[in-house]
Amino acid sequence: MHETENPNPLGRLSDTFVYYGRVRFDDTDANGHVNNGRYNAYCDEASMQIFDLGGMNISKVGNNAIGAITRRAEYQYLGQLVYGDQFRVESTIEFTKPTRINFRHEIFEVDSNRCVCKCSVSGLWMDFRTGRPHRLDEDQMMRMLNGVPKSMDH
Numbered sequence: 001m002h003e004t005e006n007p008n009p010l011g012r013l014s015d016t017f018v019y020y021g022r023v024r025f026d027d028t029d030a031n032g033h034v035n036n037g038r039y040n041a042y043c044d045e046a047s048m049q050i051f052d053l054g055g056m057n058i059s060k061v062g063n064n065a066i067g068a069i070t071r072r073a074e075y076q077y078l079g080q081l082v083y084g085d086q087f088r089v090e091s092t093i094e095f096t097k098p099t100r101i102n103f104r105h106e107i108f109e110v111d112s113n114r115c116v117c118k119c120s121v122s123g124l125w126m127d128f129r130t131g132r133p134h135r136l137d138e139d140q141m142m143r144m145l146n147g148v149p150k151s152m153d154h
Contacts, residue, residue: 009141019046033080046089054144079116086110098135
């Protein structure tokens, strides 16, 4: 981190995270293109990768009872993917509060490099034991912003 950079994680935009996938047959509808609901799943997969890279493995929610829930999601469909297409999801995150996270996802068809979907998601960290919002500490937010797992901290 440069001396002039603000160490406060709130309001900082992360670097771009990239997730790759390939359209499966069951992702498509009767018209042969990806069902719009599947774009949500692609963005969720990208989000899970970011959480994992930042040391917040959501798949083990039963062990720590902390997870993220979606408050709002907006999709802008710009094109289509079809069976067999390779795609990439480029994602950035921003914490607006210790309990709130925003994602910006863009899904690209790899061969043509065209953006087929843009997505903006607002989420909330939740403690599922208490049913109340969970506050991440600054270290947790910084690890996630930088994609550094807890085991790699000094």
